[in-house]
Amino acid sequence: MPHWLQLMADSLPTLLWAGLIFTIPLTLLSFTFGMALGLATAVGRLFGPAPVRAIARFYVWIIRGTPLLVQLFVIFYGLPSIGILLDAFPAALIGFTLNIGAYSSEIIRAAISSVPKGQWEAAYSIGMNWRQAMTRTILPQASRVAVPPLSNTFISLVKDTSLAAAITVPELFQAAQRIVATTYEPLILYIEAALIYLVLSSVLSALQARLETRFARYGGMMEAQR
Numbered sequence: 001m002p003h004w005l006q007l008m009a010d011s012l013p014t015l016l017w018a019g020l021i022f023t024i025p026l027t028l029l030s031f032t033f034g035m036a037l038g039l040a041t042a043v044g045r046l047f048g049p050a051p052v053r054a055i056a057r058f059y060v061w062i063i064r065g066t067p068l069l070v071q072l073f074v075i076f077y078g079l080p081s082i083g084i085l086l087d088a089f090p091a092a093l094i095g096f097t098l099n100i101g102a103y104s105s106e107i108i109r110a111a112i113s114s115v116p117k118g119q120w121e122a123a124y125s126i127g128m129n130w131r132q133a134m135t136r137t138i139l140p141q142a143s144r145v146a147v148p149p150l151s152n153t154f155i156s157l158v159k160d161t162s163l164a165a166a167i168t169v170p171e172l173f174q175a176a177q178r179i180v181a182t183t184y185e186p187l188i189l190y191i192e193a194a195l196i197y198l199v200l201s202s203v204l205s206a207l208q209a210r211l212e213t214r215f216a217r218y219g220g221m222m223e224a225q226r
Contacts, residue, residue, distance in 0.1 A: 007185055008188060008189075011183075011189060012192070014175055015172055015176060015179075015193060015196060016196070018171055022169060022170055022171035023171045023172045026093060026096065026161050026169070027154075027158050030093055030097050030157060033101075034096065034099070035100070035150075036101075037101030037104075038101045038103070038105040038108055041056045041059065041101060042106075042112060045109055046112060056105070059101075060102045060106065063099055063101070063102035068099050068163060069163050069166060071098065071099060072092060072163060072164070072167050073166070073167070075095050075167075076091040076095075077167070088168045089169055091167055092161075092167060096164075099160075100157060103153060104150060108142070110146075111142035111143070111145040111146035112138060115138050119138060123137040143215070147211060147212060151208040151211065152208075155204045155205060158200050158201060158204065159197055162197070173193055176193040
């Protein structure tokens, strides 16, 4: 067996284990919390009082206007200077959650705004209150618009978790870095890590396509019923 192939075979279990224990949980937790934060931010910007709208706009402006890596450094390396100490994984989770929350809020806000005003009026006309109209009428329709860009955000997050290596989270990419430090084979190991990310992204892209097809079929059924 060629040396490079043997090295990739030997390191694969370590890289996959790091992905299973850190990369995947970090991705899923960050996206879940980020989506909740994004929905709250979007609703606050669209329907909240002026102070809430101002805070939401400021939050989105700060997060979208600064690099994710800088945000992670501020949380992990900067906050200890004011007495806030965080372990690497929670710091990464907070950083990614804030980042996903800001970007997803703009997607969700645009999706909600795309629903015709008549849908609100129709919901109110049959006795729904604001909350019922939002959860039963508006959000199901808005989700059809939001799913493709949110799916892209999720796929990007899988790759962006590699930045957590910069704050010592032992995820997939840092596992590759540690092996490189002992084998002195950066090209082989980094290509292997890239291939693992590529496989993950390809699987998620295939799932995204199926999900979009399902939502499109559901949307077509709704249009036919109108």
